[in-house]
Amino acid sequence: MTGVPLKHQRISRILAREIRSGRRPAGEQLPGEHALAQRFGVSRTTVRAALAELSEEGLITTRTGKGSYVLFDGGPLDDGLGRPCALVLQGVETRVRTLAVRETHDSGLADELALEKNAFVCVERTRELVADGTVVSYERSYLPPLSVIRELPAQGLGQDSLAEVLLRAGLRPDHGEQRVSGRRIDAHEAELLRRTPGDWFLDTRRTSRAADGSFVEHVVSLLDPDHFQLTLAFG
Known part of the structure; x- marks a missing residue:
């Protein structure tokens, strides 16, 4: 049905709200794929697709063999000297x-x-x-x-x-x-x-x-x- 988000999109939006609100602070490690799959009642493949969306939005970074970590902290990424x-x-x-x-x-x-x-x-x-x-x-x-x-x-x-x-x-x-x-x-x-x-x-x-x-x-x-x-x- 048009306008209905796919499973991975629904998960990525929920996690994005948690990150942007500060509930998940910058640097926090997200639960593993298995834990997220259990939480949302989906497959790990769906979880990976959701994490990929969050990564593309610049909200998390995923490190091979270590997991996914929050990047976004809700504040401007600047040190006062205009460092890009x-x-x-x-x-x-x-x-x-x-x-x-x-x-x-x-x-x-x-x-x-x-x-x-x-x-x-x-x-x-x-x-x-x-x-x-x-x-x-x-x-x-x-x-x-x-x-x-x-x-x-x-x-x-x-x-x-x-x-x-x-x-x-x-x-x-x-x-x-x-x-x-x-x-x-x-x-x-x-x-x-x-x-x-x-x-x-x-x-x-x-x-x-x-x-x-x-x-x-x-x-x-x-x-x-x-x-x-x-x-x-x-x-």
């Missing part, structure tokens, strides 16, 4: 580990950013899930070596975020650009991410500048596509 690639596990506890804070010189990066000086302070960090220790990102932040920032290699970040450090240094991101691609990680990156060389990750390059166009920050990130997604705002 945003961590979608908002509300899920994560921790950041600082691997290194050092002064460095990179003529290639300076040329790319049209900077006269090639000196930077580089902060290397990973982010992992508290629940199981899964590392979901590795990033290198390149900052201009202003007085406040040049103290970081000796003093460390402490409890401060990089955003707080930038503000103390008088650096306020106003605009910028970000490029997103995908590639396979090498052996060194795999060691940092606790993955296998050749695993596929999102590779992002983001440059932030102040209102007067001066350099604020350049961030190179490797993001686990199971936990990050590209979001675009327009209009």
Whole structure:
């Protein structure tokens, strides 16, 4: 009959309402196929079709051998700096580990950013899930070596975020650009991410500048596509 949803569509709509309402928070693992089949009185094939619809809508991600996890959290996927690639596990506890804070010189990066000086302070960090220790990102932040920032290699970040450090240094991101691609990680990156060389990750390059166009920050990130997604705002 026209207008009557198919079984898998009915299931996907019910689960979608539970996710969008916040009843199932971002990061939560959905019940397995067998449990969902019992709940709705359908076959596992029908459940798989429903999960596929939810995945196409960007509400869940399904990991082979692990199950399906909620992506949507009902809030805007943005960190305040206009990052089009945003961590979608908002509300899920994560921790950041600082691997290194050092002064460095990179003529290639300076040329790319049209900077006269090639000196930077580089902060290397990973982010992992508290629940199981899964590392979901590795990033290198390149900052201009202003007085406040040049103290970081000796003093460390402490409890401060990089955003707080930038503000103390008088650096306020106003605009910028970000490029997103995908590639396979090498052996060194795999060691940092606790993955296998050749695993596929999102590779992002983001440059932030102040209102007067001066350099604020350049961030190179490797993001686990199971936990990050590209979001675009327009209009």
